[in-house]
Amino acid sequence: MESTKPYKIALSFPGNLEYVSPVRKFISEILIRRSFSEKFAYRSEVIVDEICTNAICYGCKSSNAIIHFTCFIHEDRIEFEIKDEGGKSEDLNRLKVAVDDPKERQKSTLSPFKEMEKECLGLEIVKMLSEKIDLDIDENNVTTIRIERKCKAVDNL
């Protein structure tokens, strides 16, 4: 059992793509300062980018939509939680498929280029770079994604 509490950083920002770059760099810099390797920080930065971009593009309906992002930094792993107000049902269904069906879609007959055109590959990257990804959609469509990424030997190579 882990002996110490994780560091917690909580952020709320408007659903506007302009914020994604500052947010991902913020998290990456914090991880480097907390002595995680540059590679670990870079991979985490990619995760943050992809989940924030998805939340803004598909999970913001109202003009004042806010993205709630929380990062827990443990000694050996990090956890991200991102919450948006929920998007259209077709986007939510797409999200469910992307999260719940880890490899099947990737191995479908579509070429990677076609996949790219479908703008789905962001989550594929997230899945490849993390150990755990959970999706929760409540009755009001408020969508929460939780991601866990462990620090492994490969991150220090």
Add this chain to the structure above:
Amino acid sequence: MLSQIELQYEDIKDKSNAKIIRFVGDLDATNVEKVVEKVFSLLNSGIVNIVADFERLRYVNSTGLGILLHFSKSAKEKGGCFKIVNVNENVYEIIEIIGATTLLEIYDELDEVINSL
């Protein structure tokens, strides 16, 4: 406003329809359109062989990779090529995860890619 990316251009000796573009900074959803505009400007002006030097490209995400694949496709359609060189380890990993290493022409050395044009 864009995330920081700068494109620097360099002519290639004896190859009038080719140029090196050095990508400096981060390529993401906030600046892909600017990059598309600049690269298409070259392709549409007859510079159809493009060498993208990624030595100082620190970061790329799935949106950025999408346009790289499109540049490659567009350049080929125009009878040219879009070749990438000096990819750092982090960026390469993202290209690899997406499975685009076979779709993009990636080289290790600038001399090597110039000789291949």
Add this chain to the structure above:
Amino acid sequence: MEPLQIDVSKSINFPKVTVISFAGKMGFSSIKPISSTFEKEINDDNKFIVADMSKVASISSPVIGELMGCRTSLLAKEGDLVLAGCKMDVLETLNALDADKIFKIFIDVRSASNYYYWEFHGQRENIDLSFPSDLSFVPPVRAFIRRIAKQKRYNNKDAFRIETIVDEICNNAVEHGANEEKDEGIGVRVTIDRDKIELSISNKTDPGKVEALKKMSKYLTKPKTSLKETRGHGLALVKMLANDFQIDSSESGTCVKITKLREE
């Protein structure tokens, strides 16, 4: 060829923005319906129009010319026509005709609407951040807020000054505030619009530091600017850089409020 589909809508969330969505191929035959759609919207005094191009497969040069004409009419009424969600093939055509230098092009309708509200309707945006009371978090926090200022088109000088202010206040908050272990000990709210940034930085007070804080309180009302003084320069610097500066300090906590006007 199937006719171009045109749909006009107004977002409940961005009521001042009219979205004209196109679907299909924007060829020569679509000029007339495009023209009459825009004419109606312009006559109805809808000045800011976003052309949603996300379902447009291709665009011909006469249509681009028509859109330029519509934009000119809107500019004459102090409005604008911007494009959103263009596919790569459409972007390539726009580029070939240099139209990408004329139209503002956004990744999606939402980004276009945000731009309009930010530039013309004084839209304010809030960013809330909380982090542990630990000095190692301050450099990323100050860089984060500097980057937001830069994203929002504040110049380098303003962004640097804002970074300095955040740095000084957060360092003080960590040094003099309660150490909440790894919880979110320091709270920062950034409110930003086209003309100014307001910062509100708060921390809880460590009961053991109340006396020291009282001694320090002289710096709050009269920050030291003499180089011989070893303490209090941070607040002096903040006071010089900020346009407005208030501190509300009590035994439960301290909240510093700063306003920094955009200078250009």
